[in-house]
Amino acid sequence: METNRIASYTLLREIGSGGMSTVYLAENDIGDQFALKTLNLDLIQQESIRNRFRNEMEALKSLRDIEQVCQIKDFYEDGQQMAIVMEYLTGHDLLRFIRLNGPVPPQQLIDWMRMLLPAFARCHDRKIVHRDVKPSNFS
Known part of the structure; x- marks a missing residue:
């Protein structure tokens, strides 16, 4: 893990990873925990991949009224990093x-x-x- 913070979230540990992204257990400044999904750095320069990641975030936002769907809490993008912050499900x-x-x-x-x-x-x-x-x- 190259950095231990993204935006206002501290990355605690990796939960999982795939071809496009890595998911971390993260917490905000008051200690609330979240699953933070980051776009892999080697893909960040590809506009089509960034758009796909944004589309995933928009799809999750549109499903906020469905309790069986993991809820999005925040989105971060600064040109060098992209992250979707979701509720962290335990168990x-x-x-x-x-x-x-x-x-x-x-x-x-x-x-x-x-x-x-x-x-x-x-x-x-x-x-x-x-x-x-x-x-x-x-x-």
Whole structure:
């Protein structure tokens, strides 16, 4: 990690990373914790990638009324860094839950899907597609 601060957020530790971005556990000056997603520095000069990152932020903002969607709290851009600040969800994601507990009983899966499908439907109604649906993205 090259820097330990972005805007008014202190980066505490890396939570995860992918081809486009890295997510950190961060906190603001009063100690509230957030998930801070940064665009990888090697991509920041590509306008199309920056636009894609901004579009992701706008999509998240438009889903604020859906409680099953992780909520965006802030956005930062200064020409050298871009970051989306989201609520930090504690606990295990679905992939870790499965690894720790084994297969999920069918009725439990049905119950979870009943909670999630309305959120997917509302996203679909707004022409928003989640392009990375996988167990590790559900908490």
